[in-house]
Structure formats: C-alpha cells, structure tokens
Amino acid sequence: MRNSILSMTVVAVAIAASSGFAVARDQIKIVGSSTVFPFTTAVAEKFGQTGDKTPVVESTGTGGGMKLFCQGVGEGTPDFTNASRAIKEKELKTCMDNGVTPIQIKVGFDGIVLANSKSGKPLELTKAQIFLALAKEVPGADGKLIANPNKMWSDIDALLPNAKIEVLGPPPTSGTRDAFVELAMEGGAKKFESLAAMRKADKKAFKKVAHAMREDGAFIEAGENDNLIVQKLEANPNAFGIFGFSFLDQNADKLQGARIDGEFPTFEKIAAGDYGVSRSLFIYAKKEHVGVIPGMEEFIIEYTSDNAWGPDGYLADKGLIPLPDAERESQAKDARSLKPVSM
Amino acid sequence: MTDANPSFESADQITDRHTDGDARTRLRRRYAAEFRFKIMGAAAVAVAALFLVGLLSTIVGQAIPAFRANFLQLSVDLSPGNIDPADAKRADYDKIVRTALLAMFPHVTSRQERRAVRGLVSTGSGNLLRRAVASDASILGGTLEYSVPVDDFVDLYLKGLLAERSQYAQLDSTATPSATNGSASLTLDGPALYQLVRSSGHGQTSEDGSIRLTSGEPSYLLEINGGVAKLQEISAEVASVDIYRPLQSAVASGGMQVRVIEAPEAERKISDREIVWIDRLKDDGLIQNHWNTIFFSGGASREPELAGIWGAVVGSTLTMLVTLVLSFPVGVSAAIYLEEFAPKNRWTRLIEVNINNLAAVPSIVFGLLGLAVFLNWFALPRSAPLVGGMVLALMTLPTIIIASRAAIRAVPPSIREAALGIGASKVQTVFHHVLPLAMPGILTGTIIGMAQALGETAPLLMIGMVAFIVDIPGGFTDAATVLPVQVFMWADFPEPGFQQKTAAAILILLGFLVMMNALAVFLRKRFERRW
Structure with a gap:
C-alpha cells in the first residue's frame, strides 16, 4: 500500500511537471468591474462559441482591474479591463508610463435603483429627499450640519409614507455604492444652499459630507451580493434596497422601483438619459496586445456588434441599457479602428 | 452495625x-x-x-x-442544402434551429412575434446542435428530431417557479368569434363573462360600461374552439380579444374556459402569449422534462439553462491533486523529522510555535503570498489549478504537520523500543513501525486540511481563480475555477434561474467532500492496527 501511494505521488508530480509552465497564451484575459462583469461574460461566452478559446473574465472591481491592466505589456497582464467609470487621469498616466495604450469603448448605461417589494407602498423621491433620508449629517434649520434626525419617511416630507426609513445597500467597496453616492447623494446635497456654498469653497469637505452614509441603522450595508438584498426586500415590505437596474429588471415580478425626480427606473427612461441615477459603462482594450494575443480584434468586433450591444441584442436581455444609435456607431468605429483613448 | x-x-x-x-x-x-x-x-x-x-x-x-430541465423537441433539417457536409462547422446552426422552431408556429407572422418564438428556446441551441454534428457527422443529410433546452424563464414557468397563480372558470354562454387568428371580436349572447370580469374589479371601466384590461392588470385567457384568446376589452355584448393560438373554426361555440392569471403581464418575465405557446407545446408532448445532462457535463455559462458544474468539478479535482501531492509528503516528512529526529532545542521550539501560528493565519494572506511569489516572481500562469493547488497546499501544510505529529506521538514508545531492541535502525523503526501505526491519524489530519482547502475561495481570489471560465480545463496550467467559487458566482448572478443552480452546486460540493472523506475512511480502515 505504501509503495502504491508513493508511486501514485511520483506519477502525479510527473504529470504536473510535464504540463509545462510558460506556454504562449492563446486565451484572452479580462479583469475589472463587477458591474460590467455580467455583460462581458455574456460576450465572452458568445465569442467562445464561434471557435476561439473562451476568454477568462475576472471580477476584480474597476480600480483593481485598472491596476492590473496598466501594469504593463506582456502575457502576464490582462488584455481588457471592465470599468463602471471612465479611466482616471492618474490611471491613464500609469498606463502610458508602462507602455500601455488603452482603447476606450463605451458599451452602455447602467441605472441604479431604489426599490422595494411589490407588497410595499410605492415611493416617489427627489434626490434631496434621498440625501435627507440617508446622509449621516444633514443641514439643520440654520444651515449648520447636524446628525440626521429623520427616523420616518414622513419626517422628511409629510407626503411620504409614515414608515421607518430602512434602506439596504452595498458596502463602500462596491462600484454601485460609488455611483449611488456620486449621482444620488451628491446630487441631493447640491440642492441645499449651505452645502452648495461649501462645494464651491471646499470640494473635498463637500464630498466628505455628501458621501457619508448613516450609521444609525437606517442604512444597512447588506454585502456585495445584490441577490441577497432582493431576498431581504421580499421578506420585509417596508425596506428599500439599492442595486443595479439589471436586478430590478430580472425580478420585475417581485420588486418595484421608486420614482426619482419624477422618473421611474425603466429601460427606456435610462436609455434616454431621463432617469437621474445612471452611469456609463466602459471596457478598455490593450492596443499593444492586438495581433499578439489571438482574437483581440474579433472580440472587440463581437462586443460592438448590434447583435450584442444593440437595442435588441443579447446584452439588452442581460440588463445593459444600450447607447443611442449614433453614439453606438461612433464608438464602434473608433474601437474597430483601435483609436487610443484621449483625455 | x-x-x-x-x-x-x-x-x-x-x-x-x-x-x-x-x-x-x-x-x-x-x-x-x-x-x-x-x-x-x-x-x-x-x-x-x-x-x-x-x-x-x-x-x-x-x-x-436544477437537476432536471425541460427540453423542446425540434425537427431540424440537416440536409446538404442547409449544411455543407464538407464544411459542417461553418453552417448557420442558429438559423436551422430558428427555422425548425418557426415551422411549429405557422400562424406567427409579425417580426415581434417571431422574436418571441425564438426566445422560447435557449440562445445556445444552435451551438449545441453544432457540437452534436461535430461529434457525430452521420446525423447529417436528413431531418433529425433534436431536443434543445428551453429558455430559462420558460423552464422556470414549467417548473411552477415563476410568480403565476391561475384560476379556472367554466362559462356556458355562447360566443361567436369574428376571426380565427389575429385580433378578433367575440359576440357574446350572455353577460356571464362580463360579470365575471366586473365582479373581480379588474380593469378600467369606461362611461359606457365597457372594461379595458391593460398589461398592468391580471390576464384573462379564453379557451374557445380549440384556440386561446386574450381578453382586451369587454362590454356586456361584445369582447375584443387577441388570439394567441388559432381557433379551429369561427362558428359559435357552446362554452368556454376562462383562465385568470393573477400576476399582471407587465410584471412577469413571461408574457401571456408565451404561456399559451408553452402550454400547447407541453400538451403536444414536445416539451419533455428530463435529467439535466447539461448541468452535469457543461462548463460555466451566463445562461442558466446552459450552465454546468463539470468545469468546476474538474478544476477542483486538479487543484486538490496538486494540493495533496505537495502538502502530504512535505507535511508528513516535516512531522516525522520534528517528532523523531530533530533535537529538542530553541530552534525546533521556534519552528513549532511558528507552525502552530501558521495554522491560524487567515487564508487570504496565503493568496497574497501566492500572487507575490508564484505569479509575479515565478511567472506562473494566472487562474491555473497549479498555482491554486500550491497556494492551498501552503494553507494545508500546518494542519497536516500538527495532526501528523500528534499521531506519531500517540504511537506507544514500546513499539519503538522493541524495534530498536531487535536491531532496527532509527529510519527502519520509523518507516516500518511508527509510520504505519500513525497513518490513520495522519490521514484524518490530511482529510481535515483538504476539506478546508476544498471550501476556500479567498486565497484563490488573488491568483485569478475567481473568474468566469467556460472551457473545461484540460490540464494543470489551463484556466480553471473551483466548486466554491462557482457557488459564489452563481449566487451573484441576477437571473433567477441561477438560484437553483447555486443550491445544486452546493450539493455537488458536499458530495465531493463526502467522497473525499469516504476515501480517507477506507484508507484508514486498511491501515488501522490495534495493539
């Protein structure tokens, strides 16, 4: 018995060693945002069905993805990165310094929704009301910042339901949270005179106030998993959740989105830019890898084909909100001609 | 006394x-x-x-x-007109599937309806057919009965998991349809249907008393003359309907069955039209529910109906093999040396304390180490089971060493003394007598360590094994993922179909664990010796 175990071990080591280490890569590697992940994976799968090796897609977050992507050129670095925001100047500089030329492709929009269970009451809010409900500190009667005193929705406005404020949302590591505080909370904070003045005087201090979510139990960090939030909303009709539009779209039978500044979060409203809490999604391709890693150009073509990102494409089924026709055309043209990003 | x-x-x-x-x-x-x-x-x-x-x-x-799935049987035309036998790979299989599907719905003409028909089956159907042809070219040349998986929402509807409550009512009033297809009106001879809708309070009643049902209202499906129509607007005498399944005739019908679907169409992921079509296919026996082979043999997918666990099972197996091969010999050797040969001095005590501390280090730290050493320094490939196995081996080593040392220490000194007494060397004593007796304990420790490694995702995050990987890995350096990562990723996808897949993947993971444990129990029984 001992001998057979020993020989098995030897054989296994031999197999491991013989499979070789640094083989030339023939598979596209993609990293980046977890928001774009569901869309890029869908394209990767389709791309793999046409005969090439299916790209490997990792969800590392936008910032983490940029770091890996801009690390340099070569087989050890990813070929694409997903981003739920445009590349920052600093990141672009890192990229350039390391000899990486990113090609920017804007692939579509994503809306962030505030939603609750169908069995609960529908809600209509302005961004200012969202800020009053969820900010850690709000301007008091004299314009000075005080700890948020609002316990019930009706404390903010008598027209809102007389129910406890209870909102489940993602943690600060999430891109959805970033976008929510930037679009909804900042947008709401700007509506207050004292904060608007602060924004002009000291942008950093303003951001600190606008981005600070309550910590007294009215806002609950529910983890990165949006499905978990959906399940908790079903169990508690009084609670609201913050998540990406695709989750509302896929769970339309259970959830209803709150109207924000008078607009329902629907496919059409987000696509038209009427719904206020939405952002653009991007992918970045590494120009230096085109022609080196097989399938780079074909992957860009697949992503920018109408069959994928068009209004009737399979990405729309996954919840991606397509760009307007003209913009899609120009983005596709720039991407296919490998035009590098310009700031 | x-x-x-x-x-x-x-x-x-x-x-x-x-x-x-x-x-x-x-x-x-x-x-x-x-x-x-x-x-x-x-x-x-x-x-x-x-x-x-x-x-x-x-x-x-x-x-x-998740273990069963619904498949739709199609008559696909694989004649040379569609597929050139010399170049079967290039043929448009999606089109072949689409043509076969549309042939089942001859009454469907509008572009939107055709899209809805296409949506009944999985978007990967064409690709599955391509693979079937590639694996067996002899099916080319004629018409083939081929089963394709249905779309994930259709599957959920058929399994009764999509929010949908139906009530049936039998009405005896006579209705005369104006057409057999498209939009039509029904002339009613009695107010029974009108009263049914009115009493339910659904829809908007206009001034003249007619009720209009929008997609935000519950749906009324009328089964009449062998067809199905959806009620749009109704007054006491006439009803306007959209026919979803053609009627066999336009003569006056003696009665009709009314089906009320409480969940409004606008809030469902499946439309009334699709429900009518699916029910017909089901009644005709064309949709069959069988064992979900795709789930057990496929790799990851973004479509719930095409997602399989096999890629992750293979990935886990490869990773565990590497872990075992590295950590078992090294761990046991270290334990033997420390317990039987090493001098007891300050250095060995320091090593001992460090090993015990290593066992308590959070697993993500090993991932960081793997990223820094294996990926950046050794330049090993990202996302590979080889690197995953190496990282997990580091994590498992302390557990194996500690358990093995305890097992070796538990062997009675009399065994050693007896062996040494009859002239065995120290090495002979250890390998012929102590180690076999300690083996059951060592195996228990190993299996605890391996079970821990099997369930880890955190260290794999850093080395790129938490990724979407469709192709099933063929070797130790191919990109792969593991079972717990698959569970984690499926739990995160928005499509409701993945919820069942997540639970099923957890069961597979538990099964994998039970099998590993069973192997250890078997080996332990073989080695067990009493004294």
Whole structure:
C-alpha cells in the first residue's frame, strides 16, 4: 500500500511537471468591474462559441482591474479591463508610463435603483429627499450640519409614507455604492444652499459630507451580493434596497422601483438619459496586445456588434441599457479602428 | 452495625452519614443534576440536528429543480442544402434551429412575434446542435428530431417557479368569434363573462360600461374552439380579444374556459402569449422534462439553462491533486523529522510555535503570498489549478504537520523500543513501525486540511481563480475555477434561474467532500492496527 501511494505521488508530480509552465497564451484575459462583469461574460461566452478559446473574465472591481491592466505589456497582464467609470487621469498616466495604450469603448448605461417589494407602498423621491433620508449629517434649520434626525419617511416630507426609513445597500467597496453616492447623494446635497456654498469653497469637505452614509441603522450595508438584498426586500415590505437596474429588471415580478425626480427606473427612461441615477459603462482594450494575443480584434468586433450591444441584442436581455444609435456607431468605429483613448 | 444486612426500611435507626435523610436528599439532587445534564445534552444535539436538517432541506429543496430541465423537441433539417457536409462547422446552426422552431408556429407572422418564438428556446441551441454534428457527422443529410433546452424563464414557468397563480372558470354562454387568428371580436349572447370580469374589479371601466384590461392588470385567457384568446376589452355584448393560438373554426361555440392569471403581464418575465405557446407545446408532448445532462457535463455559462458544474468539478479535482501531492509528503516528512529526529532545542521550539501560528493565519494572506511569489516572481500562469493547488497546499501544510505529529506521538514508545531492541535502525523503526501505526491519524489530519482547502475561495481570489471560465480545463496550467467559487458566482448572478443552480452546486460540493472523506475512511480502515 505504501509503495502504491508513493508511486501514485511520483506519477502525479510527473504529470504536473510535464504540463509545462510558460506556454504562449492563446486565451484572452479580462479583469475589472463587477458591474460590467455580467455583460462581458455574456460576450465572452458568445465569442467562445464561434471557435476561439473562451476568454477568462475576472471580477476584480474597476480600480483593481485598472491596476492590473496598466501594469504593463506582456502575457502576464490582462488584455481588457471592465470599468463602471471612465479611466482616471492618474490611471491613464500609469498606463502610458508602462507602455500601455488603452482603447476606450463605451458599451452602455447602467441605472441604479431604489426599490422595494411589490407588497410595499410605492415611493416617489427627489434626490434631496434621498440625501435627507440617508446622509449621516444633514443641514439643520440654520444651515449648520447636524446628525440626521429623520427616523420616518414622513419626517422628511409629510407626503411620504409614515414608515421607518430602512434602506439596504452595498458596502463602500462596491462600484454601485460609488455611483449611488456620486449621482444620488451628491446630487441631493447640491440642492441645499449651505452645502452648495461649501462645494464651491471646499470640494473635498463637500464630498466628505455628501458621501457619508448613516450609521444609525437606517442604512444597512447588506454585502456585495445584490441577490441577497432582493431576498431581504421580499421578506420585509417596508425596506428599500439599492442595486443595479439589471436586478430590478430580472425580478420585475417581485420588486418595484421608486420614482426619482419624477422618473421611474425603466429601460427606456435610462436609455434616454431621463432617469437621474445612471452611469456609463466602459471596457478598455490593450492596443499593444492586438495581433499578439489571438482574437483581440474579433472580440472587440463581437462586443460592438448590434447583435450584442444593440437595442435588441443579447446584452439588452442581460440588463445593459444600450447607447443611442449614433453614439453606438461612433464608438464602434473608433474601437474597430483601435483609436487610443484621449483625455 | 449488628444487622449484617441493613435495609433502608430501618433507616430511622441508623445514623450513617451515607444513608441518612440528608444523604438521600443529596443523592436525589445528584441524580437530578445528572438527569438535567443529560436532557440538556440531548437538547443541544437535537437543536444542532434541527438546524442541520433545516439547512439541508432548504438546499435540497432548492436544488431539486436544477437537476432536471425541460427540453423542446425540434425537427431540424440537416440536409446538404442547409449544411455543407464538407464544411459542417461553418453552417448557420442558429438559423436551422430558428427555422425548425418557426415551422411549429405557422400562424406567427409579425417580426415581434417571431422574436418571441425564438426566445422560447435557449440562445445556445444552435451551438449545441453544432457540437452534436461535430461529434457525430452521420446525423447529417436528413431531418433529425433534436431536443434543445428551453429558455430559462420558460423552464422556470414549467417548473411552477415563476410568480403565476391561475384560476379556472367554466362559462356556458355562447360566443361567436369574428376571426380565427389575429385580433378578433367575440359576440357574446350572455353577460356571464362580463360579470365575471366586473365582479373581480379588474380593469378600467369606461362611461359606457365597457372594461379595458391593460398589461398592468391580471390576464384573462379564453379557451374557445380549440384556440386561446386574450381578453382586451369587454362590454356586456361584445369582447375584443387577441388570439394567441388559432381557433379551429369561427362558428359559435357552446362554452368556454376562462383562465385568470393573477400576476399582471407587465410584471412577469413571461408574457401571456408565451404561456399559451408553452402550454400547447407541453400538451403536444414536445416539451419533455428530463435529467439535466447539461448541468452535469457543461462548463460555466451566463445562461442558466446552459450552465454546468463539470468545469468546476474538474478544476477542483486538479487543484486538490496538486494540493495533496505537495502538502502530504512535505507535511508528513516535516512531522516525522520534528517528532523523531530533530533535537529538542530553541530552534525546533521556534519552528513549532511558528507552525502552530501558521495554522491560524487567515487564508487570504496565503493568496497574497501566492500572487507575490508564484505569479509575479515565478511567472506562473494566472487562474491555473497549479498555482491554486500550491497556494492551498501552503494553507494545508500546518494542519497536516500538527495532526501528523500528534499521531506519531500517540504511537506507544514500546513499539519503538522493541524495534530498536531487535536491531532496527532509527529510519527502519520509523518507516516500518511508527509510520504505519500513525497513518490513520495522519490521514484524518490530511482529510481535515483538504476539506478546508476544498471550501476556500479567498486565497484563490488573488491568483485569478475567481473568474468566469467556460472551457473545461484540460490540464494543470489551463484556466480553471473551483466548486466554491462557482457557488459564489452563481449566487451573484441576477437571473433567477441561477438560484437553483447555486443550491445544486452546493450539493455537488458536499458530495465531493463526502467522497473525499469516504476515501480517507477506507484508507484508514486498511491501515488501522490495534495493539
């Protein structure tokens, strides 16, 4: 018995060693945002069905993805990165310094929704009301910042339901949270005179106030998993959740989105830019890898084909909100001609 | 103490401190304490068992739908007109599937309806057909009955998991349809249907009393003359309907069946039209529910109906193999050396303390180490089971060393002394006598370490194994993922179909674990020796 175990071990080591280490890569590697992940994976799968090796897609977050992507050129670095925001100047500089030329492709929009269970009451809010409900500190009667005193929705406005404020949302590591505080909370904070003045005087201090979510139990960090939030909303009709539009779209039978500044979060409203809490999604391709890693150009073509990102494409089924026709055309043209990003 | 046999009946005469009244009270208390302890122990076990049963039944209950799937049988035309036998790979298989599907719905003409028909089957159907042809070219040349998986929402509807409650009502009033397809009107001879809608309070009533049902209202499906129509607007005499399944004739019908779907169409992921079509296909026996082979043999996918667990199972197997091959020999050798050969001095004590501390290091730290050393320094490929196995081996090593040392220490010294006494060398003593006796304990420790490694995702995050990987890995350097990562990723996808897949993947992971444990138990039984 001992001998057979020993020989098995030897054989296994031999197999491991013989499979070789640094083989030339023939598979596209993609990293980046977890928001774009569901869309890029869908394209990767389709791309793999046409005969090439299916790209490997990792969800590392936008910032983490940029770091890996801009690390340099070569087989050890990813070929694409997903981003739920445009590349920052600093990141672009890192990229350039390391000899990486990113090609920017804007692939579509994503809306962030505030939603609750169908069995609960529908809600209509302005961004200012969202800020009053969820900010850690709000301007008091004299314009000075005080700890948020609002316990019930009706404390903010008598027209809102007389129910406890209870909102489940993602943690600060999430891109959805970033976008929510930037679009909804900042947008709401700007509506207050004292904060608007602060924004002009000291942008950093303003951001600190606008981005600070309550910590007294009215806002609950529910983890990165949006499905978990959906399940908790079903169990508690009084609670609201913050998540990406695709989750509302896929769970339309259970959830209803709150109207924000008078607009329902629907496919059409987000696509038209009427719904206020939405952002653009991007992918970045590494120009230096085109022609080196097989399938780079074909992957860009697949992503920018109408069959994928068009209004009737399979990405729309996954919840991606397509760009307007003209913009899609120009983005596709720039991407296919490998035009590098310009700031 | 004159009575040789003192009985308790005469206790009042005896003043022994072990038998007097106080003693009895004490005894009773001690028995009561013992009884209480037993009850609490049993209760603790019962509560634990209850939680376990609760957990397992939830998972199993959720997982069962994922093990079966619905398939639609199509007559696909594989004649040379469609597929050039010399270049079968390039043919447009999506189109072949689409044509076969549309042939089943000859009454469907509008572009939108055709899109809806295409949406009934999985978007990967064409690709599955391509693979079927590639694996067996002899099916080319004629028409083939081929089963393709249905779309994930259709599958959920057929499994009764999509929010949908129906009520049926039989009406005896006569209705005369104006057409057999498209939009039509029904002339009603009685107000029964109108009253049914009116009494339910659904829809908007206009001034003349007619009721309009929008997509935000519950749906009324009328089964009439062998077809199905959806009620749009109704007054006491006439109803306007959209026909979703053509009627066999336009003559007056004697009665109709009304089906009310409470969930409004706008809030469902499946439309009334699709429900009518699916029910017809089901009635015709063209949709069959069978064992979900795709789930057990496929790799990851973004479509729930195409997602399979096999890629992750292979990835886990490869990773565990690397972990075992690295950590078992190294761990056991280290334990033997430290226990049997190493001098007991300050250095060995330092090493011992460090090993014990390593066992308590959070697993993500090993991932960071793997990223820094294996990926950046050794330049090994990202996302590869080889690197994953190496990282997990580092994590498993302390567990194996500690367990192996305990097992070696538990071998009685008499065994060693006897072996040394008859002239065996130190190495012979250890390898011929001590190690075989310690083997059961070592295997137990190994399996605990391996089971821990099997369930890890955190260290793999850093080395790129938490990724979407469709192709099934063929070797140790191919990109791969592992079972717990697959569970984690499926739990995160928005499509409701993945919820069942998640539970099913958890069951597969548990099964994998049970198999690993069974192997260890088997090996342990073979090595077990009593003394």
